[in-house]
Amino acid sequence: VAPPKPPEGLQVGPTSAEDAFIQHIRAALAARLGDAPEGEVWIGDDAAVLSWGPGPLLLTTDSVVAGVHADLDLVGLDDLGWKALSVAVSDIAAMGGRPRHAVVAIGVPAGSAPGPLIEGLLDAAAAWHCPIVGGDLSGAPVVLVAVAVTGALEEGSAPAVRRSGASTGDHLFVTGALGSSAAGLRRLRSAEAATRGEFADDPLVRAHRRPRARVDEGWTARRAGASAMMDVSDGLSIDLHRLADASGVGFALPLAEGATLAEALGGGEDYELIIATPDAPALEAAFAGADLPAPQRIGTVTADPGQRVLGDQPLARLGWEHRIG
Amino acid sequence: VAPPKPPEGLQVGPTSAEDAFIQHIRAALAARLGDAPEGEVWIGDDAAVLSWGPGPLLLTTDSVVAGVHADLDLVGLDDLGWKALSVAVSDIAAMGGRPRHAVVAIGVPAGSAPGPLIEGLLDAAAAWHCPIVGGDLSGAPVVLVAVAVTGALEEGSAPAVRRSGASTGDHLFVTGALGSSAAGLRRLRSAEAATRGEFADDPLVRAHRRPRARVDEGWTARRAGASAMMDVSDGLSIDLHRLADASGVGFALPLAEGATLAEALGGGEDYELIIATPDAPALEAAFAGADLPAPQRIGTVTADPGQRVLGDQPLARLGWEHRIG
Numbered sequence: 001v002a003p004p005k006p007p008e009g010l011q012v013g014p015t016s017a018e019d020a021f022i023q024h025i026r027a028a029l030a031a032r033l034g035d036a037p038e039g040e041v042w043i044g045d046d047a048a049v050l051s052w053g054p055g056p057l058l059l060t061t062d063s064v065v066a067g068v069h070a071d072l073d074l075v076g077l078d079d080l081g082w083k084a085l086s087v088a089v090s091d092i093a094a095m096g097g098r099p100r101h102a103v104v105a106i107g108v109p110a111g112s113a114p115g116p117l118i119e120g121l122l123d124a125a126a127a128w129h130c131p132i133v134g135g136d137l138s139g140a141p142v143v144l145v146a147v148a149v150t151g152a153l154e155e156g157s158a159p160a161v162r163r164s165g166a167s168t169g170d171h172l173f174v175t176g177a178l179g180s181s182a183a184g185l186r187r188l189r190s191a192e193a194a195t196r197g198e199f200a201d202d203p204l205v206r207a208h209r210r211p212r213a214r215v216d217e218g219w220t221a222r223r224a225g226a227s228a229m230m231d232v233s234d235g236l237s238i239d240l241h242r243l244a245d246a247s248g249v250g251f252a253l254p255l256a257e258g259a260t261l262a263e264a265l266g267g268g269e270d271y272e273l274i275i276a277t278p279d280a281p282a283l284e285a286a287f288a289g290a291d292l293p294a295p296q297r298i299g300t301v302t303a304d305p306g307q308r309v310l311g312d313q314p315l316a317r318l319g320w321e322h323r324i325g
Numbered sequence: 326v327a328p329p330k331p332p333e334g335l336q337v338g339p340t341s342a343e344d345a346f347i348q349h350i351r352a353a354l355a356a357r358l359g360d361a362p363e364g365e366v367w368i369g370d371d372a373a374v375l376s377w378g379p380g381p382l383l384l385t386t387d388s389v390v391a392g393v394h395a396d397l398d399l400v401g402l403d404d405l406g407w408k409a410l411s412v413a414v415s416d417i418a419a420m421g422g423r424p425r426h427a428v429v430a431i432g433v434p435a436g437s438a439p440g441p442l443i444e445g446l447l448d449a450a451a452a453w454h455c456p457i458v459g460g461d462l463s464g465a466p467v468v469l470v471a472v473a474v475t476g477a478l479e480e481g482s483a484p485a486v487r488r489s490g491a492s493t494g495d496h497l498f499v500t501g502a503l504g505s506s507a508a509g510l511r512r513l514r515s516a517e518a519a520t521r522g523e524f525a526d527d528p529l530v531r532a533h534r535r536p537r538a539r540v541d542e543g544w545t546a547r548r549a550g551a552s553a554m555m556d557v558s559d560g561l562s563i564d565l566h567r568l569a570d571a572s573g574v575g576f577a578l579p580l581a582e583g584a585t586l587a588e589a590l591g592g593g594e595d596y597e598l599i600i601a602t603p604d605a606p607a608l609e610a611a612f613a614g615a616d617l618p619a620p621q622r623i624g625t626v627t628a629d630p631g632q633r634v635l636g637d638q639p640l641a642r643l644g645w646e647h648r649i650g
Contacts, residue, residue, distance in 0.1 A: 019567070039381075041487060044571075046419035046555055047385035047476060049485045052377050056364075060372035061428035061461050061473055068432075068464045094371035103386035105430070105471035107393075136386050139393045141466050146430035148386055148473030151372060160374045162366060230371055242344070246369075 021137055025118060032126040036133075048133035050101055050150075058151030058160060060091035066143040074188040074196065077143065079209040081120025084145035087233065089128045089213040090271040092151030094231040095160040096222025098215060099130035100150045107140025117143065128213055158222050166228035166247035166276035168303040173275040173283060173295040175217045178236050182267025184208030211271045217292055221275045224286035228276040236274070237265040237318040241308060243274055250307030253299035253315065265310075265318060276301055346462055350443060357451040361458075373458035375426055375475075383476030383485060385416040391468040399513040399521065402468065404534040406445025409470035412558065414453045414538040415596040417476030419556040420485040421547025423540060424455035425475045432465025442468065453538055483547050491553035491572035491601035493628040498600040498608065498620040500542045503561055507592025509533030536596045542617055546600045549611035553601040561599070562590040562643040566633060568599055575632030578624035578640065590635070590643060601626055 026043045036042040041049040064084040066072050072080070089099045104121060108114045114137075125132050130149060153160060184204035188196055199205045214231070221229060228247055232239050244251050275295060277283045287295055308315045351368045361367040366374040389409040391397050397405070414424045429446060433439045439462075450457050455474060478485060509529035513521055524530045539556070546554060553572055557564050569576050600620060602608045612620055633640045 041485070045487050045489075046416040047383045047422070047474075047485075049420065049487075050382040050384060052380075052382040054379070055377075057375040057377040057382065057475070058372045059375060059426060059428055059473075059475065060459050061430045061471070063430040063432065063461050063463050063471065065432055065463055065465045067466070091371040095374065097372070101384060103384055103473050105386045105388040105473075107388065107390055107469065134385050136388050136471070138388050138390055140390045140469065141392070144432065144465065144469065146386070146388065146461070146471030146473075148384075148428050148430075148471075149372075150382070150384065150475075160366070160372075162370050162374075164370075 025132065025135070028118070028122050029125065029132055032122055033129070033131045042131060042133040043135065048101065048103065050133065053152065053155060055153050055155050056160065058092050058095050058097045059148065060088055060151070061146060061148040062088040062091060063144065063146040072143070073193070074185070075209050076120070077114070077116040078120035078123070080143060081117040081145060082124045082210050084147045085121050085124035085130070086128065086211050086213050087271065088147040088149040089124070089130060089215065090211070090231045090233070092149055093213045093215045093218035094229055094273055095151065095162070096158070096218045096226070096229065097151030097153050097160060098219060099128050100152050101133045102130050102147055102149045103134040104132050105136040105138070105146040107138045107144040109141060109143070110139055112143070117145065121145070128215060158225070161222045161226050161229040163228055163230045163243045163246035166243060166249050166301045167278065168249060168301055170227055170276040170278050170301040171280040171297060172251060172253070172299045172301060173277070173297050174232070174236070175214050175272045175275070175295050176293060177296070178232060178270050178272060179267045180204050180207035181211060181269040207270070211269060213271060214273050216290060217287070218273055220286050220290045220292060221273065221277070221283060224277070224283045225279050226275050226277045226283065230274050232270050232272050232274060233268055235265060235268040235318060237315055240274060241317045243276070244305065244308065247276070247301070248305055250302040250304045251299055251309070252302050252307065253310045265315070350457065350460070353443070353447050354450065354457055357447055358454070358456045367456060367458040368460065373426065373428065375458065378477065378480060380478045380480050381485065383417050383420050383422045384473065385413055385476070386471060386473040387413040387416060388469060388471035397468070398518070399510070400534050401445070402439070402441040403445035403448070405468065406442040406470060407449045407535050409472050410446050410449035410455070410474075411453065411536050411538050412596065413472040413474040414449070414455055414540065415536070415556045415558070417474055418538045418540045418543035419554055419598055420476065420487070421483070421543045421551070421554065422476030422478050422485060423544060424453050425477050426458045427455050427472055427474045428459040429457050430461040430463070430471040432463045432469040434466060434468070435464055437468070442470065446470070453540060483550070486547045486551050486554040488553055488555045488568045488571035491568060491574050491626045492603065493574060493626055495552055495601040495603050495626040496605040496622060497576060497578070497624045497626060498602070498622050499557070499561070500539050500597045500600070500620050501618060502621070503557060503595050503597060504592045505529050505532035506536060506594040532595070536594060538596060539598050541615060542612070542620070543598055545611050545615045545617060546598065546602070546608060549602070549608045550604050551600050551602045551608065555599050557595050557597050557599060558593055560590060560593040560643060562640055565599060566642045568601070569630065569633065572626070573630055575627040575629045576624055576634070577627050577632065578635045590640070
């Protein structure tokens with residue numbers, strides 16, 4: 001028979017665009033993180049094959065959609081890629097784990113060049129020592145990236161730190177100043193388009209463009225006896241309520257300082273960790289011992305789940321509700 | 326101080342839409358698959374905490390975007406959800422593994438009701454015994470779902486089956502007739518909108534709406550000594566080239582039967598498995614012993630990577646190139 005003619009929708013080529021792209025990503029990843037260890041299979045088969053120790057598997061997913069979580073007039077495609085992987089790693093950090101592997105589902109409009117997006121993903125993979133071991137490339141009306149990340153604890157160690165473990169009298173900490181990302185976004189928005197590049201390395205702008213996952217902080221807090229932990233992705237004043245909800249407790253915060261109050265409470269995407277612990281000196285000593293910035297004490301866990309106060313006022317449940325319509 | 330006023334973009338509410346949604350999914354999942362085993366944490370924390378045995382971890386991701394991989398004029402949102410989880414499970418099946426857990430990143434336009442989408446995801450989670458243990462909900466310009474799935478092999482068993490293991494003289498099988506999904510799509514397209522519901526349970530339409538992951542088939546083939554395996558997602562005539570490329574071999578196929586030739590070769594999304602094996606009788610006996618439909622022998626692996634023939638003609642590399650522009 002003659003070779004079959006392609007039906008509508010089929011294309012013919014020596015290799016598909018997807019296959020070529022996979023080759024590029026595999027090579028670029030190897031340049032940053034080396035080849036897969038003996039016995040492991042990373043990108044290029046139906047699924048990755050990964051060795052796993054005796055401990056539990058942590059697993060999470062997060063997604064970043066252009067125009068929803070990132071304004072490509074203000075940040076680069078590389079920043080979007082960085083963010084997508086880093087915010088998923090942050091979820092692992094918030095359990096006290098270390099990231100191990102990522103798989104990445106990417107959607108891009110036809111004709112767009114996803115190269116910078118991939119670069120940002122690879123930069124984050126290198127920064128968090130989290131190789132991209134598989135992925136999926138797809139057409140989509142806007143740029144979007146969904147990342148799933150595995151995480152591990154060391155063998156025989158303290159268990160993963162959940163949101164639900166806070167007890168009355170525990171001390172509440174955050175790992176750093178809140179509101180930086182929101183302040184950086186405000187700075188970018190107020191700048192003329194032509195001058196935005198000048199702000200690229202401004203610390204607040206950088207906090208918005210290249211959020212950090214607090215992996216060492218989460219790991220250290222878990223080992224120092226943290227009772228509950230989560231990352232601040234939607235803003236302290238909604239995420240702190242979530243931790244209190246999960247734990248069935250209340251909280252009392254003295255007045256916060258730094259940035260503007262609204263930004264510190266409501267400005268999301270800082271990815272600092274909220275930590276509850278019965279033993280504040282142990283936490284502070286562990287952070288000092290690990291050469292980490294001192295955690296900031298923000299308040300106390302209280303018994304009454306109805307008590308949610310800032311100073312002497314109720315703290316409203318404020319947060320970025322961009323995530324679902 | 327007075328409670329801070331919400332800056333632009335912030336909303337206030339007793340619980341966020343996302344939190345309520347998570348509660349719904351958790352309850353619906355428990356109704357289908359029970360609660361998380363002791364010691365595991367599923368939906369609702371920063372990351373899932375999962376027990377894992379001594380064997381390797383399989384990990385994959387796939388995504389489905391409305392208008393790209395699914396036409397919502399022809400199939401339902403529930404079908405899109407089903408497909409998103411099932412095609413990721415198919416990747417695990419193609420390594421010879423069983424799915425263990427899924428995490429799901431969902432994007433939906435503001436104001437749309439994702440309920441049917443979730444139902445389809447949960448139906449697939451129940452069908453493949455693959456609990457959804459975490460997720461992310463986001464706004465997006467169109468409905469999209471990215472699913473990452475873990476998979477496991479039993480301890481001390483044959484290793485995962487890669488694409489690259491085919492050797493000269495191996496026999497090539499597929500697990501079932503190809504072209505069903507393409508034929509079902511054609512049937513839906515040719516039907517008047519008002520009559521499409523009548524076709525919902527037509528076997529070809531069902532193959533398109535509710536593709537099956539060949540988990541038992543892949544598991545059985547691995548244990549019966551398969552040397553290479555992959556699933557047919559983009560069409561036999563591109564996926565067979567991919568397997569041959571990975572293995573550095575050629576292939577010779579006698580003429581195929583069933584559906585139309587072009588659909589069988591080029592029509593993607595059947596998710597049947599391509600299996601190479603040096604021991605055809607062992608494969609056939611194992612499928613019979615597992616009460617699985619007999620695998621269909623389609624050809625032979627040849628030594629020359631340049632030989633890719635159907636009958637006596639070269640087989641062009643045809644495939645659906647919808648995946649990246």
